[in-house]
Amino acid sequence: MKRDVRFSFHMKRFLLISLLLSFAYLPLLPEPNKPNPPQAPSAAILTKIDQAELKKLLKESQIEIVEESENFLVLQLRDYRAALFLPTEYSLQFYSSFTSAKPRAELVNRWNQKMRYSRAYTDEEGRIILESDLDLTGGVTRENIKDFFKKFQLLLGQFSSSLTLQD
Numbered sequence: 127m128k129r130d131v132r133f134s135f136h137m138k139r140f141l142l143i144s145l146l147l148s149f150a151y152l153p154l155l156p157e158p159n160k161p162n163p164p165q166a167p168s169a170a171i172l173t174k175i176d177q178a179e180l181k182k183l184l185k186e187s188q189i190e191i192v193e194e195s196e197n198f199l200v201l202q203l204r205d206y207r208a209a210l211f212l213p214t215e216y217s218l219q220f221y222s223s224f225t226s227a228k229p230r231a232e233l234v235n236r237w238n239q240k241m242r243y244s245r246a247y248t249d250e251e252g253r254i255i256l257e258s259d260l261d262l263t264g265g266v267t268r269e270n271i272k273d274f275f276k277k278f279q280l281l282l283g284q285f286s287s288s289l290t291l292q293d
Contacts, residue, residue, distance in 0.1 A: 171265040174215040183268060184210075187275050203279045206286060216262050218271070220278040224254040224289055233288060244281045256285050 172179075177199070184191060184201065193200035198211045198221075208222040234246045234254060244258040258281060260266070260274045 169267040171267060173262055173265050175262060176215060177212055180212060183271050187272050189275060203282055206282050208282060218260045220258045222256045222282055226254060226289065230254050243277055256282065
């Protein structure tokens with residue numbers, strides 16, 4: 127008989143603790159009568175882009191298109207000109223070149239060591255090239271592309287300043 131009493135005592139204790147714990151988690155459950163608050167619409171994700179959409183984004187970013195071709199646009203970025211290539215519908219590439227009478231291998235190497243989001247090199251004709259790429263395959267928003275425009279403008283100004291300081 128004592129055995130049943132102990133068992134029943136432990137059972138009651140277990141049930142009481144279970145009941146208390148279930149009440150503790152009740153506030154975490156959504157109330158059935160209240161609708162969920164409206165969610166902000168998520169930005170559209172682009173995995174490819176065409177030249178027409180690219181031109182819209184440039185216009186929204188107040189970037190002047192100086193020249194158009196099938197695979198690239200020449201842009202006026204503040205005091206500089208740069209080409210924006212559309213090598214495929216899945217990527218964008220900024221390209222800008224600088225001429226200099228002095229060899230710039232040291233400057234180009236230092237730029238590549240210290241700076242992110244771009245690369246510099248000297249081409250076969252001795253011009254110094256600054257490039258930056260944006261891959262769309264993983265998906266980007268329109269704002270990401272506009273930020274890419276802004277970043278390259280900043281990089282272009284910094285790169286040009288570093289060339290000027292070397293002269």
